[in-house]
Amino acid sequence: MTQKDLNLRQRRWLELLKEYELVIDYYPRKLTLSDNELKAKPLFLKQIYEAQKCDNELQARRVQCESTTYSDYQIGSDDCLMFQGRICVPKNSELIQEILHEAHNGCLSVYLGSIKMYNDLK
Structure with missing residues (x-):
């Protein structure tokens, strides 16, 4: 089957x-999926994590987070540094541009104004 054989909805899902x-692990005659059977991880997360390692300010926050119990910073389950539950994106203009480009031009983006885009990125 080629992409030309797919309808518009299927193409969007493929994108x-x-x-x-x-x-995806397939088990014949098994109807339910557990967390270990289907895993999806955004590609940007790896890039952000790698960029965090090169950012001195975020590395200092990571050390601070690891040494104190009360902090607005946390280490997420994916080992990314987070601030109040949100992933810390380093001051890396190339990465930021890539994220903004995908948010604005990605296959699922629908431009309804800057507030919607801000909330989606938040």
């Missing part, structure tokens, strides 16, 4: 799935 690393 969305291309942005994730997927691991």
Whole structure:
């Protein structure tokens, strides 16, 4: 089956799935999926994590977070530094441009104004 054989809805799903690393395990006659059977991880998360390692300010926050119990910063389950539950994106203009470009031009983006885009990125 080629992409030309797909309808518009299927093509949009295909474009969305291309942005994730997927691991799908199929078990015949099994109806439910557990967390270990279907895993999707945004590709940007790896890039952000790697960029965090090169940012001195975020590395200092990571050390501070690891040494104190009360902090607005946390280490997420994916080992990314987070501030109040949100991933800290380093001051890396190339990465920021990539994220903004995908948010604005990605296959699922619908431009309804800057407030919607801000809330989606938040």
